[in-house]
Amino acid sequence: MKGKPTSAALIKEFLGKYPPAITRDVQSARRVLKRLVPHGFELVYDNYNTLAFGFSPTERAGGAIVSIAAYPKWVTLFFLHGKRLKDPEGLLQGSGARVRSIRLAPVTLIDTKPVQDLLRQALEPHRPELAAAPPLSSVVKSVSARQRPRRPAVRRR
Numbered sequence: 001m002k003g004k005p006t007s008a009a010l011i012k013e014f015l016g017k018y019p020p021a022i023t024r025d026v027q028s029a030r031r032v033l034k035r036l037v038p039h040g041f042e043l044v045y046d047n048y049n050t051l052a053f054g055f056s057p058t059e060r061a062g063g064a065i066v067s068i069a070a071y072p073k074w075v076t077l078f079f080l081h082g083k084r085l086k087d088p089e090g091l092l093q094g095s096g097a098r099v100r101s102i103r104l105a106p107v108t109l110i111d112t113k114p115v116q117d118l119l120r121q122a123l124e125p126h127r128p129e130l131a132a133a134p135p136l137s138s139v140v141k142s143v144s145a146r147q148r149p150r151r152p153a154v155r156r157r
Contacts (some may be wrong), residue, residue, distance in 0.1 A: 017150035057129035
């Protein structure tokens with residue numbers, strides 16, 4: 001009798017819907033965030049539009065601090081309280097009340113000093129909560145039955 005699939009098995013399945021290059025980029029960005037957030041929860045959402053990974057000190061979606069989202073052609077890093085961050089390089093995109101983002105094109109942008117500085121700023125106010133949290137674990141929070149295609153559309157002539 002088969003049991004419920006593990007979070008790791010589900011994440012592998014979700015990533016399998018994407019082109020290999022996007023899968024590699026998502027995994028690379030996740031590794032960076034896991035190093036920065038060794039405690040808490042990686043909240044996984046296989047939504048209608050994207051596959052998203054939010055990093056939070058709790059299992060509540062509202063507690064997420066940063067997230068990455070996979071699209072068919074790129075990966076985006078989201079700062080869920082990004083409006084308050086100091087961004088001298090002008091990297092953050094968006095004009096909403098809270099969230100700002102950076103398209104990781106190339107994904108190695110996440111390793112640059114300006115992006116690492118933004119990540120440190122975003123995480124710093126949450127350090128006590130993160131330190132008190134258990135070791136990082138992945139939790140699949142939702143899977144949408146209907147989803148947009150995870151691979152770029154192929155143009156036919």
